[in-house]
Amino acid sequence: MLFKYDLTALLAVAGSTLAVPAESIAVNSDSGYPWRWVGAKQNHAYWFDELESTLGVMQSSLFWNGTYWPETIQWIGAVLDTLVASSERSLTYALESYKSDGLGAQSSTASLQAEIKKYYSEIEAYYDDEDVIQIFGAAYDDAQWVVLEWLEVIKFINQYEAYASSDFGRADIARFAHRAHIFYNIVQTQFDTSLCGGGINWNPALAPYKNAITNELFLSSSIEMYLYFPGDSNTDPYPSPTYTNVTNITLPDLPPLAPHDPLLLSNAIKEYDWFKTHNFTNSQGLIVDGFHISPNQTTCDQRNEMVYTYNQGVLLSGLRQLWEATGNPQYLTDAYTYIESTQTATGWSSHTSSQANQWAGLGRNGIMEDYCDAPANCSQDAQIFKGIYFQHLDVFCEALPTETPLVPGVTYTATASLAASHAKKCREYLPWVEHNAHAALSTRDARGVVGGWWGASFVNKTQEPWPAFAVQKPEGSLDEWNEGWRLGGPPWECRGWHCRIDGRGSHGNGLAMRRLLRQRRGVVEGRQDPNDEGRGRTVETQGSGIGVVKAASDLCAARQGR
Ligand SMILES: *[C@@H]1O[C@H](CO)[C@@H](O)[C@H](O)[C@H]1NC(C)=O
Ligand SMILES: *[C@@H]1O[C@H](CO)[C@@H](O)[C@H](O)[C@H]1NC(C)=O
Ligand SMILES: *[C@@H]1O[C@H](CO)[C@@H](O)[C@H](O)[C@H]1NC(C)=O
Ligand SMILES: *[C@@H]1O[C@H](CO)[C@@H](O)[C@H](O)[C@H]1NC(C)=O
Ligand SMILES: *[C@@H]1O[C@H](CO)[C@@H](O)[C@H](O)[C@H]1NC(C)=O
Ligand SMILES: *[C@@H]1O[C@H](CO)[C@@H](O)[C@H](O)[C@H]1NC(C)=O
Ligand SMILES: *[C@@H]1O[C@H](CO)[C@@H](O)[C@H](O)[C@H]1NC(C)=O
Numbered sequence: 001m002l003f004k005y006d007l008t009a010l011l012a013v014a015g016s017t018l019a020v021p022a023e024s025i026a027v028n029s030d031s032g033y034p035w036r037w038v039g040a041k042q043n044h045a046y047w048f049d050e051l052e053s054t055l056g057v058m059q060s061s062l063f064w065n066g067t068y069w070p071e072t073i074q075w076i077g078a079v080l081d082t083l084v085a086s087s088e089r090s091l092t093y094a095l096e097s098y099k100s101d102g103l104g105a106q107s108s109t110a111s112l113q114a115e116i117k118k119y120y121s122e123i124e125a126y127y128d129d130e131d132v133i134q135i136f137g138a139a140y141d142d143a144q145w146v147v148l149e150w151l152e153v154i155k156f157i158n159q160y161e162a163y164a165s166s167d168f169g170r171a172d173i174a175r176f177a178h179r180a181h182i183f184y185n186i187v188q189t190q191f192d193t194s195l196c197g198g199g200i201n202w203n204p205a206l207a208p209y210k211n212a213i214t215n216e217l218f219l220s221s222s223i224e225m226y227l228y229f230p231g232d233s234n235t236d237p238y239p240s241p242t243y244t245n246v247t248n249i250t251l252p253d254l255p256p257l258a259p260h261d262p263l264l265l266s267n268a269i270k271e272y273d274w275f276k277t278h279n280f281t282n283s284q285g286l287i288v289d290g291f292h293i294s295p296n297q298t299t300c301d302q303r304n305e306m307v308y309t310y311n312q313g314v315l316l317s318g319l320r321q322l323w324e325a326t327g328n329p330q331y332l333t334d335a336y337t338y339i340e341s342t343q344t345a346t347g348w349s350s351h352t353s354s355q356a357n358q359w360a361g362l363g364r365n366g367i368m369e370d371y372c373d374a375p376a377n378c379s380q381d382a383q384i385f386k387g388i389y390f391q392h393l394d395v396f397c398e399a400l401p402t403e404t405p406l407v408p409g410v411t412y413t414a415t416a417s418l419a420a421s422h423a424k425k426c427r428e429y430l431p432w433v434e435h436n437a438h439a440a441l442s443t444r445d446a447r448g449v450v451g452g453w454w455g456a457s458f459v460n461k462t463q464e465p466w467p468a469f470a471v472q473k474p475e476g477s478l479d480e481w482n483e484g485w486r487l488g489g490p491p492w493e494c495r496g497w498h499c500r501i502d503g504r505g506s507h508g509n510g511l512a513m514r515r516l517l518r519q520r521r522g523v524v525e526g527r528q529d530p531n532d533e534g535r536g537r538t539v540e541t542q543g544s545g546i547g548v549v550k551a552a553s554d555l556c557a558a559r560q561g562r
Helices: 008-010 042-058 076-098 109-129 132-136 140-164 170-186 212-228 243-247 262-277 312-325 330-344 379-396 415-441 454-457 484-488 503-517 539-557
Strands: 210-212 290-292 302-304
Touching: 042 076, 042 415, 042 484, 042 539, 076 109, 076 132, 076 379, 076 454, 109 140, 109 170, 109 312, 132 170, 132 243, 140 170, 140 212, 170 212, 210 379, 210 503, 212 262, 212 312, 243 415, 312 330, 312 379, 330 415, 379 415, 379 539, 415 454, 415 539
Parallel strands: none
Antiparallel strands: 210 290, 290 302
């Protein structure tokens, strides 16, 4: 196999360590930013190799049982499957270009083909085991992760076909598209102008909360449906044949949906227009978590100032694809601004290491961090957030097409100068992405599993115990993702005002409880490795590792998207 480590041998040798000791990390002494990591800079072969091994660990028996990741929860399963499908696209790109990229020294086309087939069979297995009944009854964000998941698989099949002129996977497209269609249908009519002038509510079982994630997902899933959904006229509305038996709910037929239906484009446009006019950014330009509506009000008047890493990312892929569909470069310009605000909020522009060490809004030392990372009290959900950020940045940075539109007849091509300026922007982000990928990889344990607090390697453990690195959350914020019990009280708990406890919502009643169950294990202060604390290293922290390493690999290759 191509993995950097031979997994079987690795698992047999307990106690060895792959973690890079902080002392041995090469630092950049000549750039004016002496604290930044340098290493295999802009070397696609290096990052591609790390991607293969990181993915190999997630898909080893540590986390994957052959059809499923038994330790994770449904929406995260959809994200992990998206990461596998997106990695399949990176593998296909490597197949197209491996000689020119210097990959030939490490991999042969035959071994790349074998890897692609192996992971594809795992995606197929997951299709059958995905718990679609649970996720069908969950909140409006959950459903949309499933849409993005199956569209990513379809994008891979198309890309592979274009490269290999093979019909590999083609027979699966109809059923994958049908699943994307069923789950998009849940949110398609939920854009509601009666409150806050628009936007989608998070969870019908709770008091109205128009949050960033649900609405960023509506932007990204709508535009991705517009571009890549191949159409579906199967009217079976059930996510699973046993749905009615399990839930005692019958559903109306699913209306057929054509490819490139203009409704999908208009959903994406109106969503982003609404998002932009409802100031979702704080004074640092970071996207906050969402808006509550005070009792008897109809405007979004109560802002939750909490910031999470994934909220900075999901709209990036949507903005890129809005450019593809409209040719309006403002969408790209907005995305550069979001990305640069996030970069700055990791302390990336600090010149000295003592400056870089300070919390900068969403990280420090140039490394992205959620508030829960350093004190090791992230919930299961929060452990995948950083991986989602880098997945969407990766999609955003695919090269803009100049000669052939990505979807002929539907999308635009870029002028040479726009394509060049986009590529230049993304090259400028690359050292930061690589710095984060180095940090993530340096948290690996003996099994090769990436930890959740990437910044741990910058901590001088002889100086202070690690909980001292916890920082105060923003003024006016409630951290509902890590403090699940908050959903059982105001402003979330539904008090009869504007609540909709209907068929779907009733599934959400146990949500606050379920979230509590996903909480952390105990924290024991003073241990040597902060990434052993809390929930420790999990399939979610591994998934986040794949997200950032894949982005480093793809940005190095500056791959042409499809
Ligand atoms: C993997 O785990 C899932 C969920 O626990 C289970 O339904 C499935 O049968 C398992 N698959 C295998 C091959 O063991
Ligand atoms: C639903 O339940 C009925 C009665 O138990 C059973 O006959 C039928 O086969 C079940 N259908 C499916 C799809 O499981
Ligand atoms: C299923 O739904 C039907 C129609 O609403 C109802 O009459 C029946 O009692 C329900 N059965 C169960 C087991 O809840
Ligand atoms: C959005 O809100 C933030 C924080 O209150 C403020 O600093 C910023 O100027 C606002 N932006 C716009 C465009 O109103
Ligand atoms: C909201 O309106 C209802 C019905 O008019 C009223 O009973 C209630 O006191 C109002 N609540 C607040 C907080 O104003
Ligand atoms: C860590 O902190 C101690 C105590 O302040 C200091 O003596 C030591 O040089 C530091 N080590 C590194 C690698 O910065
Ligand atoms: C995590 O720990 C920090 C530091 O002890 C604390 O401020 C924060 O409230 C904790 N968060 C959760 C979700 O428990």
